[in-house]
Amino acid sequence: MNNLHVDSITKSYNNKVVLSDVFLFCEKGEIKGLIGRNGSGKSTLLKIIFGTEKADSKFVKIGGKVIKNLSDGRNLINYLPQDSFLPNNISIKSLIYLFLDNKNRKVVLENEYVKPLLNKKKQNLSGGEIRIIEILLIIHSKAEFILLDEPFNGVSPIVKEYIVKYIKKLKLTKGYIITDHDYENVINLADSIVYLQNGFLKQINEESELIELGYITKNYLQH
Numbered sequence: 078m079n080n081l082h083v084d085s086i087t088k089s090y091n092n093k094v095v096l097s098d099v100f101l102f103c104e105k106g107e108i109k110g111l112i113g114r115n116g117s118g119k120s121t122l123l124k125i126i127f128g129t130e131k132a133d134s135k136f137v138k139i140g141g142k143v144i145k146n147l148s149d150g151r152n153l154i155n156y157l158p159q160d161s162f163l164p165n166n167i168s169i170k171s172l173i174y175l176f177l178d179n180k181n182r183k184v185v186l187e188n189e190y191v192k193p194l195l196n197k198k199k200q201n202l203s204g205g206e207i208r209i210i211e212i213l214l215i216i217h218s219k220a221e222f223i224l225l226d227e228p229f230n231g232v233s234p235i236v237k238e239y240i241v242k243y244i245k246k247l248k249l250t251k252g253y254i255i256t257d258h259d260y261e262n263v264i265n266l267a268d269s270i271v272y273l274q275n276g277f278l279k280q281i282n283e284e285s286e287l288i289e290l291g292y293i294t295k296n297y298l299q300h
């Protein structure tokens with residue numbers, strides 16, 4: 078299954094159009110950055126692709142398989158939601174056993190950030206600690222296409238750098254769509270960038286286009 082093909086996505090909430098005939102393509106080994114202002118519809122788009130949000134119309138295909146709902150995409154596509162999905166009252170070690178197969182379990186259990194947290198439960202972890210565990214669980218799931226919704230939220234700079242390197246190292250085996258307001262890290266990570274505005278996706282070729290689109294100011298680019 079070498080590519081994720083997303084087409085004809087439309088979605089309105091209470092007569093307000095959020096997504097209007099959106100097309101998106103991602104190949105295995107590719108990292109696509111999805112950016113846009115608050116409320117532009119990035120999370121809605123990812124949830125529709127994954128299957129947890131209903132669209133007014135949609136076409137999602139992975140390789141030759143059309144994905145009509147969550148269960149069609151099982152083991153093919155996975156989604157890191159903006160809000161934490163880990164349950165309380167279960168140790169991190171048990172969660173790793175629950176979520177991952179043998180091979181991937183081993184890698185995550187041995188991870189330097191995870192190891193000290195194995196016997197803790199979610200309610201005893203910091204926001205950033207929870208986030209890195211969630212990212213690793215999703216990245217190491219069986220899915221071939223990974224949708225990451227604000228993975229860097231609440232994560233300290235050194236861990237962000239670690240995540241960027243980690244995903245780059247693993248990127249050949251999967252395709253990624255990543256959205257985050259830490260756009261510098263998204264740009265650093267992504268092979269190509271798309272910008273969501275007024276329901277439409279636009280391919281970004283130069284960072285300066287983001288000034289014209291009103292996403293950043295000139296000052297921001299001079300940092």
Ligand SMILES: Nc1ncnc2c1ncn2[C@@H]1O[C@H](COP(=O)(O)OP(=O)(O)OP(=O)(O)O)[C@@H](O)[C@H]1O
Binds near residue numbers: 090113118121
């Ligand atoms: N369940 C819902 N009911 C009604 N409106 C919704 C619902 N979910 C999202 N919206 C609206 O749809 C628009 C897109 O929301 P979405 O969360 O997809 O944006 P986003 O680009 O991910 O925003 P942010 O960057 O702030 O996380 C917003 O105007 C939001 O208010």
